[in-house]
Amino acid sequence: MSYIPHTDEDREKMLRSIGVSSVEDLLREIPRSLRFEGTLPLPPPLSQMETELELARIAAENGAALACDSFLGGGVYDHYIPALVGQTTARPEFYSAYTPYQAEVSQGTLQAVFEFQSLISRLTGMPLVNASLYDGATALVEAIWMASGERSGRNEILIARAIRPSYRGVLCSHLAVSGLRLREFPFGKEGTTDLSCLKQMISNETAAVVVQSPNVFGLLEETEEAGRIAREAGALFIQVFDPASLALVRTPAEAGADIAVGEGQSLGSPPNFGGPLLGLFAARAEFLRRMPGRLSGMTEDANGARAFTLTLQTREQHIRREKATSNICTNQGLVALAAAVHLSSLGPEGFRRAALISQERALELRKLLREAGGAIPFEGPFFREFVVRFPEESLKRGLVRHLLDHRIVPGIPLERAYPEMGGCLLVAVTEKRSRESIRRYADLVRDFADGKGKGAPSDA
Amino acid sequence: MLNPVIFELHKKGRAAEHLPAPETPEEEILASIPERMRRRLPLRLPEVPELELARHYERLARRNHHVEKDFYPLGSCTMKYNPRVHERIAALPGFAALHPMLPETLAQGAIRLLASLEEALAAVTGMDAFTLQPAAGAHGEFTGLSLVEAYFRKKGEDRRKVILPDSAHGTNPASVRRLGLEPVEVRSDERGEVSIDALGAVVDERTAALMLTLPNTLGLFETRLPRIVEIVHGAGAQLYLDGANLNALLGIVRPGDIGFDVMHTNVHKTFSTPHGGGGPGAGPVGVKEHLIPFLPTPRPVRDGDRWTWKHDFPDSIGPVHSYYGNFAVLVRAYAYIRHLGGPGLREVTEHAILGANYLRSLVEKSYPVPYRRAAMHEFVASAARFFQTANVRAMDIGKRLLDFGFYAPTISFPLIVKEALMIEPTETESRETIERFAAAMLAIAKEIEEDPERVRGAPYDTPVRRVNESLASRRPRLVWEDGADGEGVPSRG
Numbered sequence A: 001m002s003y004i005p006h007t008d009e010d011r012e013k014m015l016r017s018i019g020v021s022s023v024e025d026l027l028r029e030i031p032r033s034l035r036f037e038g039t040l041p042l043p044p045p046l047s048q049m050e051t052e053l054e055l056a057r058i059a060a061e062n063g064a065a066l067a068c069d070s071f072l073g074g075g076v077y078d079h080y081i082p083a084l085v086g087q088t089t090a091r092p093e094f095y096s097a098y099t100p101y102q103a104e105v106s107q108g109t110l111q112a113v114f115e116f117q118s119l120i121s122r123l124t125g126m127p128l129v130n131a132s133l134y135d136g137a138t139a140l141v142e143a144i145w146m147a148s149g150e151r152s153g154r155n156e157i158l159i160a161r162a163i164r165p166s167y168r169g170v171l172c173s174h175l176a177v178s179g180l181r182l183r184e185f186p187f188g189k190e191g192t193t194d195l196s197c198l199k200q201m202i203s204n205e206t207a208a209v210v211v212q213s214p215n216v217f218g219l220l221e222e223t224e225e226a227g228r229i230a231r232e233a234g235a236l237f238i239q240v241f242d243p244a245s246l247a248l249v250r251t252p253a254e255a256g257a258d259i260a261v262g263e264g265q266s267l268g269s270p271p272n273f274g275g276p277l278l279g280l281f282a283a284r285a286e287f288l289r290r291m292p293g294r295l296s297g298m299t300e301d302a303n304g305a306r307a308f309t310l311t312l313q314t315r316e317q318h319i320r321r322e323k324a325t326s327n328i329c330t331n332q333g334l335v336a337l338a339a340a341v342h343l344s345s346l347g348p349e350g351f352r353r354a355a356l357i358s359q360e361r362a363l364e365l366r367k368l369l370r371e372a373g374g375a376i377p378f379e380g381p382f383f384r385e386f387v388v389r390f391p392e393e394s395l396k397r398g399l400v401r402h403l404l405d406h407r408i409v410p411g412i413p414l415e416r417a418y419p420e421m422g423g424c425l426l427v428a429v430t431e432k433r434s435r436e437s438i439r440r441y442a443d444l445v446r447d448f449a450d451g452k453g454k455g456a457p458s459d460a
Numbered sequence B: 001m002l003n004p005v006i007f008e009l010h011k012k013g014r015a016a017e018h019l020p021a022p023e024t025p026e027e028e029i030l031a032s033i034p035e036r037m038r039r040r041l042p043l044r045l046p047e048v049p050e051l052e053l054a055r056h057y058e059r060l061a062r063r064n065h066h067v068e069k070d071f072y073p074l075g076s077c078t079m080k081y082n083p084r085v086h087e088r089i090a091a092l093p094g095f096a097a098l099h100p101m102l103p104e105t106l107a108q109g110a111i112r113l114l115a116s117l118e119e120a121l122a123a124v125t126g127m128d129a130f131t132l133q134p135a136a137g138a139h140g141e142f143t144g145l146s147l148v149e150a151y152f153r154k155k156g157e158d159r160r161k162v163i164l165p166d167s168a169h170g171t172n173p174a175s176v177r178r179l180g181l182e183p184v185e186v187r188s189d190e191r192g193e194v195s196i197d198a199l200g201a202v203v204d205e206r207t208a209a210l211m212l213t214l215p216n217t218l219g220l221f222e223t224r225l226p227r228i229v230e231i232v233h234g235a236g237a238q239l240y241l242d243g244a245n246l247n248a249l250l251g252i253v254r255p256g257d258i259g260f261d262v263m264h265t266n267v268h269k270t271f272s273t274p275h276g277g278g279g280p281g282a283g284p285v286g287v288k289e290h291l292i293p294f295l296p297t298p299r300p301v302r303d304g305d306r307w308t309w310k311h312d313f314p315d316s317i318g319p320v321h322s323y324y325g326n327f328a329v330l331v332r333a334y335a336y337i338r339h340l341g342g343p344g345l346r347e348v349t350e351h352a353i354l355g356a357n358y359l360r361s362l363v364e365k366s367y368p369v370p371y372r373r374a375a376m377h378e379f380v381a382s383a384a385r386f387f388q389t390a391n392v393r394a395m396d397i398g399k400r401l402l403d404f405g406f407y408a409p410t411i412s413f414p415l416i417v418k419e420a421l422m423i424e425p426t427e428t429e430s431r432e433t434i435e436r437f438a439a440a441m442l443a444i445a446k447e448i449e450e451d452p453e454r455v456r457g458a459p460y461d462t463p464v465r466r467v468n469e470s471l472a473s474r475r476p477r478l479v480w481e482d483g484a485d486g487e488g489v490p491s492r493g
């Protein structure tokens, strides 16, 4: 009876008022042949306490991960989160609220969304930002939908191969029957997108060009040039960006992006095993009426006082149905709130420091790993994430296992997505990784190569 | 200023110091990024002292309605209580701090939990397998329809029509269109159910699926479902369930047993995960055997005594999410199912149905319910008579309810009821709350007769008065402009 407030007496009274003698009477319209008989085949119920203990046991099965120094990134990053962020999203006023359709009693959520839009606009330099989409990958899908609507008649989308592999997958699943032709253009031996190839492939069939920067290898792309090539061919330029990088790196607006999308998890959300994430979507002003998703706007109430409301809703599914700009309804509201609190807490200096320290430590780890015998296949400018290739001999002898045994999660193997990149790991460093852990990682690699590293895991 | 936006609290140099300065001189770090690739645009984030920030969000919090404040009668949204214990569970570091790309050996509990939830959802719905990747209901619709499309493509059948009742939620036609298929509407009959004649006339060899909501958005069971199944399957098409209303079916009807081939469910409705002021939710998709090969990858599977991600499904549509879906939301849903078990879930549905019928019995004399049949977990009343007699719309009644401390019912759909008020109390609202709400509805009905103007001007007792939506769309102000405040918006206070 958990969470059900009714006593036997309540039930009796309610049934009497309805004019039936049992709940079963209320189900009589359901044809008998359709009824499920018996009890749902689930494990037996648990009390609240037992449920919590059971779930804590499952969480503990992942416990070894918590003791590790992790150098995993690839779209989800472990940045420092001010205490106010989680404590704000943990308030029922925010987490147990519905979508703010009734503006008069949803000003808290609506204003927070408005502030989120404003903050992301300042971060990216783009004038239009929506209230969030599911994640970076589906935000890119929406960008392509919007671009192909804007450039109808052109049905080809050119996509850099150096975008996150999961995004490539999500584009395929979402656009398989769209009638759009998705074509990839390669990266060169420096790991950055081959713009001369883009130039050859682009045509008056091309609706949009997609480039991610920093790209899948953490490398900064020549976004401005890519944007120019797109523009000259009459195509739109879509940049996939990393919000944390924008403390230091050229914004999508400065690069001339028409649409900018990105993964916003690093703004105030823990990794959460990959979800909830936060799809960031920003665009140039002229696309206002094509924007997908919700928009919070500032207006006034009947007394002329400042007020906020969901606006331009005629773009949306609940009004426009099949002609809506997107099918999205529920988005990632609470994650957007986290991002707003995060950016407002850190302020410009804190946000910049997170980026600077991450970059400082990434540069240091890259240097140390190189000295420890790792090869750095791509030397170009990067942001807080880079590729290292360990000697084949070390890998064969179980280097990665060895690092894990010593509680270092060394990075994401790239071979599944890029078969030509056997032995390569994508290594991310945030401000939360200590210099000590960075040195330990490199020392373990060096000692292992020297044959010294076969001992039992240290207790360090 | 009564209600400043965050940028109005900004003064240079007063943000809290969260992080140390880097040890390396800044220029040295920046040297790794060529000049032309650096940010030139000033980074105009607000600098606000921590206490002022805390007060800012405290102010915003107080300006929100939420489940713990009072009842949300929102039909179709299933705004039930979000158990506190779930918040504590989802925040466990063994869940929250996990990176999705961890080696499987370090994430055994997480993969196992996802596989167990898939299994539990299959048990509850009678489907054969689930994917947890879709991030919300609409994303589930899109994914489920993609599976159907891939299935027919594999069979070499060209089927592009998806049929939807005129009572369907707006995401249904939008999802069909986004996927690149053709939505075709079928009308409801005088009982509020899919018209069998109309359905028979539109289903053909080009039909991919019928998308049905059950109970439908009027809160009614489709009593001729067996006939519908016959027609749809007879034409070789698939039957899709929009499972937004699964709260009415737990332990009573399993969609997978009665002819549905594919469905989504909104865990932020039926399985009690919070709505978060607009999300995140999750929209798992369940399928029968024949659609399993097309499910998104990777899939969590057991391999001997360990859990692993399996990528190799050649017919899969591929991933629909960056990773495995909204994991932290799914953890809460799993805790809910684990806690209630089969008997508890059935009680949920019984009481949801009891509550809806009770509330209807209290208000239907003043608010006619056009389809006078046993309601399931919600019912749709009409305010059309108030519109005719007093020019008071469903929206005005919703706004007046805000003054009583309640939220408004759903008024945007179903489109087939004029001035619809869709009302769903859920099983977690007590008899006293239901009665308090009914009393407010009746008081408003009386007020409409005596002083309709008062109702049209509502709300009065809310953080702001009726919000000017047309101004918002005529002069869109979607981001804060420093210095531009006051332009067209007289500032008060």
Ligand SMILES: Cc1ncc(COP(=O)(O)O)c(C=O)c1O
Residues within 6 Å of the ligand: A328, A329, A330, B076, B077, B136, B137, B138, B139, B169, B171, B172, B213, B217, B242, B244, B245, B266, B281, B283
């Ligand atoms: C019947 C119905 N279908 C689909 C949806 C869309 O679900 P979501 O908002 O999770 O995308 C809703 C949500 O309100 C609904 O009520």
